[in-house]
Amino acid sequence: MSQRGEEHRLSGLDGFAFPVSCTAGGETRARAVAQRMERAVAWLDGQVGTPSVPALFVVGPEEWDGIALGLPYGMPHVEDGRIVVGQRPGPFWQTLLDAAAPGLPAESRQRLAAVYGEPPDLGTFADLLVVHELGHVTHGEGWPGHSVGFWLRELAANLCLHGYVAEVEPESMPVLETVYDVIWETGPGPWPVRDLHCMADSLAGDGTNYVWFQFGLQILARRLWESADTTALRGVVALLRGPAQPFGNVVDVLATFDRHAARAVLDWPHLGNAVTRDEVRNASSA
Known part of the structure; x- marks a missing residue:
């Protein structure tokens, strides 16, 4: 864990039910992040309950190493009673796009540009991840220490994120979805770790392999939400609040919400059309 010697350089923001600290001069940005976090806390509390609300730190590169927990600058994360986000987008997101670039067709590049600008700036996507961290x-x-629990925790947090955007900030849905759809469609070529049970191993290196896993789980979260919305969210969170279960039991629980999503977990990473929206809509209208 990083030493926290930089906290004395931070400013505090009043007006929130949780502590908010930020790099001096970044109060406007920090207030916007805190307001989204405030909305997310209220929504999540109504769905599954939030046992506690972490302190929020919105910090620049100079303070990052003293506040964060060893992750690349600008990567939102929660641990030790705090959520840490960047004062501005970090270079990690460009590293991700560079890694995926060889497999991106022209149409995919156009989709990214239409939502994130040209060249694409994933800062607006990264800003949504404070809700994912609250989901944890x-x-x-x-x-803890359970390989199934590792990816299931991320799926739960992604369900929280997708549900929040769908119900509270639906105008942000293209910002949430476009990058993970585009990256996932390139296939697993750039990333060597692919087995879902080995997701923890993908944290090694520059972190892009890990985010590839996250994007696949975000697609599964979308499928579960669109099939069973809050029922799926509450069910997955309740599962994690109970004793650890073997892989087969987890798949059986997911199948009660959406059998195709459960099948996709078994077939990972070959999600294919099993998690497309069209299949959900066709099934619901049949």
């Missing part, structure tokens, strides 16, 4: 608060430790 809802399920607590959630089977």
Whole structure:
């Protein structure tokens, strides 16, 4: 864990039910992040409950190493009673796009540009991830040291994120979805770790392999939400709040919300058309 010697350089923001600290001069940006976090806390509390609300730190590169927990600058994360986000987008997101670039057709590049600008700036996407980090608060430790628990915790947090955007900030849905759809469609070529049970191993290196896993889980979260919305969210969070379960039991629970999403977990990473929106709509209208 990083030493926290930089906290004395930070300014505090009043007006929130949770502590908010930011790099001096970044109060406007920090207030916007805190307001989204405030909305997300209220929504999540109504869905699954939030046992506690972490302090929020919105910091620049100079303070990052003293506040964060060893992640690249600008990568939102939660641990030790705090959520840490960047004062501005970090270079990690460009590293991700560069890694995917060889497999991106012209149409995919156009989709990215239409939502994130040209060249694409994923800062607006990264800003949504504060809700993902709050999602981790809802399920607590959630089977620590368990390989199934590792990816299931991320799926739960992604369900929280997708549900929040769908119900509270629907105008942000293209910002949330476009990058993970585009990156996932390139296939797993640039990333060597692909087995879902080895997701923790993908944290090594520059982190892009890990985000590839996250994007696949975000697609599964969308499928579960569009099939069973809050029922799926509450079910996955409740699962993680209970004792650890074997892989087969987890798949069986997911199948009660959406059998195709459960099948996609078994077939990972070959999600294919099993998680497309069209299939959900066709099934619901049949």
